[in-house]
Each structure stands twice: as structure tokens, then as C-alpha cells.
Amino acid sequence: DTEVTQTPKHLVMGMTNKKSLKCEQHMGHRAMYWYKQKAKKPPELMFVYSYEKLSINESVPSRFSPECPNSSLLNLHLHALQPEDSALYLCASSQQVVDYEQYFGPGTRLTVT
Amino acid sequence: AQSVSQHNHHVILSEAASLELGCNYSYGGTVNLFWYVQYPGQHLQLLLKYFSGDPLVKGIKGFEAEFIKSKFSFNLRKPSVQWSDTAEYFCAVNANYGQNFVFGPGTRLSVLP
Numbered sequence: 227d228t229e230v231t232q233t234p235k236h237l238v239m240g241m242t243n244k245k246s247l248k249c250e251q252h253m254g255h256r257a258m259y260w261y262k263q264k265a266k267k268p269p270e271l272m273f274v275y276s277y278e279k280l281s282i283n284e285s286v287p288s289r290f291s292p293e294c295p296n297s298s299l300l301n302l303h304l305h306a307l308q309p310e311d312s313a314l315y316l317c318a319s320s321q322q323v324v325d326y327e328q329y330f331g332p333g334t335r336l337t338v339t
Numbered sequence: 340a341q342s343v344s345q346h347n348h349h350v351i352l353s354e355a356a357s358l359e360l361g362c363n364y365s366y367g368g369t370v371n372l373f374w375y376v377q378y379p380g381q382h383l384q385l386l387l388k389y390f391s392g393d394p395l396v397k398g399i400k401g402f403e404a405e406f407i408k409s410k411f412s413f414n415l416r417k418p419s420v421q422w423s424d425t426a427e428y429f430c431a432v433n434a435n436y437g438q439n440f441v442f443g444p445g446t447r448l449s450v451l452p
Contacts, residue, residue: 259440268429268442269383316383324433327373328440330383 230331232317238337241307247334249300249317257323258300260292261316263333269316275300276323307338341366343432343443351449352420360415360446362430371433372413374404375442378426386428389413400424422452 230251239245249258257276261269274282275294289311291303300317314335318328346361364370374386387398394406404415413430430443 266445266447268445270442271440274440318383327385327388329385330375332382 230317230319230329232315232331232334234334235332236335236337238339239304239307240339241309243307244303244305246304247302247315247317247336249302249319249331250298251319251329252298253319253321253329254297255319255321255329256297257320257326258294259318259320259328260300260302261318263314263316265313273302274323281323304336307336309338312336312338341432341434341439341441343430343441345428345430345443345446347446348444349447349449351451353451354422355419356450358415358417358420358424358448360428360430360448362413362415362443363411364413364430364432364434364441365411366432366434366439368434372404372406373431373433374398374402374413374415375429375431376426377429377445383429386415420448420450422450424448425450 233248259274260272263269271284272286273292278294289306293301314333316333317331320326320328342365344363372389375383376386377383386402387396387404389396389406397403402417406413427445427447429445433440
């Protein structure tokens with residue numbers, strides 16, 4: 227199984243809502259990542275978890291809150307987002323942070339109204 | 340700061356034409372290099388990767404890439420493209436032992452039947 231799954235596929239939320247994005251992999255990978263991708267742009271790294279500990283936070287606003295409950299799951303909690311946060315949010319995983327390719331999920335298309 | 344550049348924003352080719360997409364990076368240390376493809380409506384998939392050894396690497400679907408360390412380049416090639424190769428292609432660099440993972444801006448390839 228080389229699949230990274232993400233739910234939901236689409237999400238529309240208001241600026242006062244609280245929602246969560248979920249990501250799951252069963253490849254035994256110990257590194258997991260959140261990216262943000264705007265239309266016609268490359269993915270931008272947001273967070274990296276290594277062995278369930280946050281190892282990289284690319285200066286992401288606090289309205290985005292990551293969580294790694296266990297080695298297979300990664301969540302992104304959203305609160306008080308802005309319309310400019312509308313984007314495709316991608317989850318990825320790799321065996322470890324160093325020297326391994328990342329496997330990407332299909333993404334969650336987020337629209338903030 | 341580390342950066343990745345891709346020479347072409349949009350490439351248009353006819354079927355059976357040869358393809359070369361340029362990629363240059365700015366980081367001077369040890370790097371791992373990747374090419375990812377994003378077909379319309381689909382998630383990012385790894386085409387090929389370079390970690391060490393033979394600088395000419397072969398990937399899936401007939402793609403190959405050559406790492407030229409002196410030129411900080413990792414160009415993607417395919418001798419004969421097909422209509423199904425129409426997609427967005429991203430070069431990516433993993434540097435500093437996994438502390439930096441950066442995508443290039445992407446090159447959109449359109450193959451005309």
C-alpha cells in the first residue's frame with residue numbers, strides 16, 4: 227500500500243469556523259508533511275513531523291495548528307481562516323525526513339468564505 | 340536562501356517530439372533531487388530521484404534526468420513525448436539533511452496530438 231489518503235476532498239468554511247483536515251498513511255513512514263498549493267503554483271512546505279514530533283514550522287500563522295496523534299495520522303486544525311487561505315492542502319509522507327522521496331495525497335480543496 | 344528555478348513556464352510540443360525541461364538549484368551542499376509530475380486533477384507523483392551514484396537517473400514512463408553538479412542542474416528529458424504526458428512538472432530539492440525541501444515553480448507541458 228503506497229497510498230496517502232486525505233479527508234475531506236473539499237471543504238468550504240466561514241472565517242469564524244473551526245475545522246480539521248485529516249491525513250493517513252499505512253506505509254510505516256515516520257515523516258509526515260503539510261503543504262499549501264495555490265493555483266498554478268508549486269507546493270509550499272508548512273509543517274514537517276518526524277517521529278510524531280514537529281520538526282519544521284515554516285513560519286505558518288497560528289490559525290493553522292498541526293497535530294500528529296500517532297505515526298499513521300496527521301491532522302491540520304483550522305480556525306479563523308482568511309479568504310487568502312483558500313488553496314489545495316497536500317499531505318505527504320516519507321520513510322524519514324532525510325534522503326527519502328515523499329508520497330503525496332490527493333489533497334483537500336479548501337475554500338474560505 | 341535556497342531556491343529552485345525552472346527554465347520554462349510553459350512548453351508546447353507535438354507528439355513524438357523530444358523533451359528537455361531545465362532545473363537549477365542554488366544550494367551548495369549535499370542535495371537530493373527529484374522530479375514530480377502532476378497530471379490534471381491528480382496528485383503529485385514521483386517521476387525520478389537522485390541521491391548519489393550515477394548522475395544519469397531513469398524514472399518511470401520513459402523519463403530520465405541528468406545531475407550536473409558543476410552546473411547545479413538536474414534537467415529532465417524524454418526522447419519522445421505522448422499526449423498523455425501533458426501535465427505540470429516540478430523539480431524539487433531536499434537539502435541540509437532534510438531541513439529544506441523546496442519545489443521549483445513548475446513547468447506546464449502541453450503535448451498536441
